[in-house]
Amino acid sequence: xxxxxxxxxxxxxxxxxxxxxxxxxxxxxxxxxxxxxxxxxxxxxxxxxxxxxxxxxxxxxxxxxxxxxxxxxxxxxxxxxxxxxxxxxxxxxxxxxxxxxxxxxxxxxxxxxxxxxxxxxxxxxxxxxxxxxxxxxxxxxxxxxxxxxxxxxxxxxxxxxxxxxxxxxxxxxxxxxxxxxxxxxxxxxxxxxxxxxxxxxxxxxxxxxxxxxxxxxxxxxxxxxxxxxxxxxxxxxxxxxxxxxxxxxxxxxxxxxxxxxxxxxxxxxxxxxxxxxxxxxxxxxxxxxxxxxxxxxxxxxxxxxxxxxxxxxxxxxxxxxxxxxxxxxxxxxxxxxxxxxxxxxxxxxxxxxxxxxxxxxxxxxxxxxxxxxxxxxxxxxxxxxxxxxxxxxxxxxxxxxxxxxxxxxxxxxxxxxxx
Amino acid sequence: xxxxxxxxxxxxxxxxxxxxxxxxxxxxxxxxxxxxxxxxxxxxxxxxxxxxxxxxxxxxxxxxxxxxxxxxxxxxxxxxxxxxxxxxxxxxxxxxxxxxxxxxxxxxxxxxxxxxxxxxxxxxxxxxxxxxxxxxxxxxxxxxxxxxxxxxxxxxxxxxxxxxxxxxxxxxxxxxxxxxxxxxxxxxxxxxxxxxxxxxxxxxxxxxxxxxxxxxxxxxxxxxxxxxxxxxxxxxxxxxxxxxxxxxxxxxxxxxxxxxxxxxxxxxxxxxxxxxxxxxxxxxxxxxxxxxxxxxxxxxxxxxxxxxxxxxxxxxxxxxxxxxxxxxxxxxxxxxxxxxxxxxxxxxxxxxxxxxxxxxxxxxxxxxxxxxxxxxxxxxxxxxxxxxxxxxxxxxxxxxxxxxxxxxxxxxxxxxxxx
Numbered sequence: 001x002x003x004x005x006x007x008x009x010x011x012x013x014x015x016x017x018x019x020x021x022x023x024x025x026x027x028x029x030x031x032x033x034x035x036x037x038x039x040x041x042x043x044x045x046x047x048x049x050x051x052x053x054x055x056x057x058x059x060x061x062x063x064x065x066x067x068x069x070x071x072x073x074x075x076x077x078x079x080x081x082x083x084x085x086x087x088x089x090x091x092x093x094x095x096x097x098x099x100x101x102x103x104x105x106x107x108x109x110x111x112x113x114x115x116x117x118x119x120x121x122x123x124x125x126x127x128x129x130x131x132x133x134x135x136x137x138x139x140x141x142x143x144x145x146x147x148x149x150x151x152x153x154x155x156x157x158x159x160x161x162x163x164x165x166x167x168x169x170x171x172x173x174x175x176x177x178x179x180x181x182x183x184x185x186x187x188x189x190x191x192x193x194x195x196x197x198x199x200x201x202x203x204x205x206x207x208x209x210x211x212x213x214x215x216x217x218x219x220x221x222x223x224x225x226x227x228x229x230x231x232x233x234x235x236x237x238x239x240x241x242x243x244x245x246x247x248x249x250x251x252x253x254x255x256x257x258x259x260x261x262x263x264x265x266x267x268x269x270x271x272x273x274x275x276x277x278x279x280x281x282x283x284x285x286x287x288x289x290x291x292x293x294x295x296x297x298x299x300x301x302x303x304x305x306x307x308x309x310x311x312x313x314x315x316x317x318x319x320x321x322x323x324x325x326x327x328x329x330x331x332x333x334x335x336x337x338x339x340x341x342x343x344x345x346x347x348x349x350x351x352x353x354x355x356x357x358x359x360x361x362x363x364x365x366x367x368x369x370x371x372x373x374x375x376x377x378x379x380x381x382x383x384x385x386x387x388x389x390x391x392x393x394x395x396x397x398x399x400x401x402x403x404x405x406x407x408x409x410x411x412x413x414x415x416x417x418x419x
Numbered sequence: 420x421x422x423x424x425x426x427x428x429x430x431x432x433x434x435x436x437x438x439x440x441x442x443x444x445x446x447x448x449x450x451x452x453x454x455x456x457x458x459x460x461x462x463x464x465x466x467x468x469x470x471x472x473x474x475x476x477x478x479x480x481x482x483x484x485x486x487x488x489x490x491x492x493x494x495x496x497x498x499x500x501x502x503x504x505x506x507x508x509x510x511x512x513x514x515x516x517x518x519x520x521x522x523x524x525x526x527x528x529x530x531x532x533x534x535x536x537x538x539x540x541x542x543x544x545x546x547x548x549x550x551x552x553x554x555x556x557x558x559x560x561x562x563x564x565x566x567x568x569x570x571x572x573x574x575x576x577x578x579x580x581x582x583x584x585x586x587x588x589x590x591x592x593x594x595x596x597x598x599x600x601x602x603x604x605x606x607x608x609x610x611x612x613x614x615x616x617x618x619x620x621x622x623x624x625x626x627x628x629x630x631x632x633x634x635x636x637x638x639x640x641x642x643x644x645x646x647x648x649x650x651x652x653x654x655x656x657x658x659x660x661x662x663x664x665x666x667x668x669x670x671x672x673x674x675x676x677x678x679x680x681x682x683x684x685x686x687x688x689x690x691x692x693x694x695x696x697x698x699x700x701x702x703x704x705x706x707x708x709x710x711x712x713x714x715x716x717x718x719x720x721x722x723x724x725x726x727x728x729x730x731x732x733x734x735x736x737x738x739x740x741x742x743x744x745x746x747x748x749x750x751x752x753x754x755x756x757x758x759x760x761x762x763x764x765x766x767x768x769x770x771x772x773x774x775x776x777x778x779x780x781x782x783x784x785x786x787x788x789x790x791x792x793x794x795x796x797x798x799x800x801x802x803x804x805x806x807x808x809x810x811x812x813x814x815x816x817x818x819x820x821x822x823x824x825x826x827x828x829x830x831x832x833x834x835x836x837x838x
Contacts, residue, residue, distance in 0.1 A: 234749065
């Protein structure tokens, strides 16, 4: 399918992240709260206002609450009809142009708001290069991948309350730390604060028992970019034996725009070769991944941005659908609004690594940045930005940017009384 | 404070789990959905109906939705005034007796419903005897406790969607398993299905940054009994390196009754002696635990119940308030309705162990039950029941029973199409 044309002319360029083929969904802050928005060209359409004014209408009101929870929980037929209606209204020659034209807001002027309420958040560890890099650093090259790793998508439950939208500042956390030469732990600000480049899949349809990979794929509403901020020193002390906890609870940033699965379908691609055949309930049921170019950049306060890494979502060993199928094997109920982090997406090359832990090899090889700067881990004031897009036939499917600035740790984390 | 007398005369016995001093909150199924209830003597009072009829009224309507989410999210002053109003209405000599009398339902006749919506669920591992037992089995006696264990309450995020109320059947899960002598994993029903005896603390007041132990304690609304059903064979294969995931996601049962913190206050007791002084932000700020006798019984299908273990909540090394304070150190936001599992509560003696894994020592020493039965792990049809009560001066503070029956695994977990 080639580029589809819109009456929003900035959407008709091959370099535009938000053509009519994409129509990613977000939320923007307004005087009264928040509004549902769709990105098209250089603009967002305020759909909450347009729907209220009767200028666009779906099978039922879907934009009333300023986020996409209603639509996400609908059957997939409604997702498809919603997209048809929206596409038709924004297509070149649509009679809706005159009405909707006054509901366009320049993207540069909007303040993103959470596009959905996260029901529960699960984070996986399903990128082979990342798991191999981290395992090599901690356990040596021969024991890099745990024995289970090639058979199940390893994951852990994260904290839904940690999820924030791009643009939200992230406060460097305090935590309990113990260096290898310390006798006793201390409570101190994190000194090894890091990012993780991930994609997030949003579960739309709920389930109450085990689902197949094909069923799981059909349950997924869409995808976001996701930065799983990570406190490496807190993690090193806390994670045995029950996994990461406070190291991952400070914040998890997502892109302002949810790209609906349908928009990504033309960009399907295969998973990497398997070392062991997967058990039947986790086996690929078609091309399981998407070809999505991803990039990380770091902007020290008041300085120029440097690209840290470039990689691609096709590097994942397990897809979101396989992760979701695994998630349900125990009978675990899945809910509309559940968010599944893919795990850090690293490629085989050094410049394709999706975290500073890997890029600086645990701090031993600091990354050189522009203007003579270098980084082993994030410093206060650093702005970290993820971006990504899939390449269609003559058009892009972009996610926008997922960014956050690291604020200094509180001087006393307990100051200020709480009720 | 001695036993307080109620016009519900069955509440006035020293052996009654639900005297006027207790007033635990639950929800019961009704023709139209569910109703808020309080247990008093042998009865539940349908407070939703009584409030709607104007026979009891609080500072604002608190019983409208059939669960306690409204009350739980209120400031602690409202919790206290709610209890005063309720206690006054149910006290001997209250003028409310004539009106409320017709809203009593025998406890034997009610079907429990979830008393609150679980926002997020965290499970800890903060009982020293349990951690020592499990660590000894898996790593040997010398390495039983991980190095961090005496310094932080080790915990992991669980799955809120897994939490069910007592009386809900629990389906034996399928999962990926690999025995020590197997070359490759298989997908099969869990063969080592277990319970874990825990208490759950319900977070009432939210927080947005680190809180002290005293602040954390003030945030807690109340407590429930909690059974963290556990698939030991699934856990053994999946838990390295990121912790338990599907092994803990089948179900987590809670007692039908939430005992509000105020009712437990007369039963405060100290934590066990500390091997290392805790860091200041986790230090005890008074007697941190409650003296609550706990019991586990197992009833094979069609047979008599056998007591598996008796222990006490005072065996915990870290209290719920200390767990909650630790939970916030990273800046993690806590929400009204968050549920914190204490971790398995085992005592020092064999008959005080809070799981079959410990009681049967990994299956090597099956537990003898009544009628010639024995158990290493749970069998299909087994009913597992937790019960517990604190002892006041001449009265009990009971939680009711937290029970569930193990149903056989599905023959084919993927049968039945989902949308």
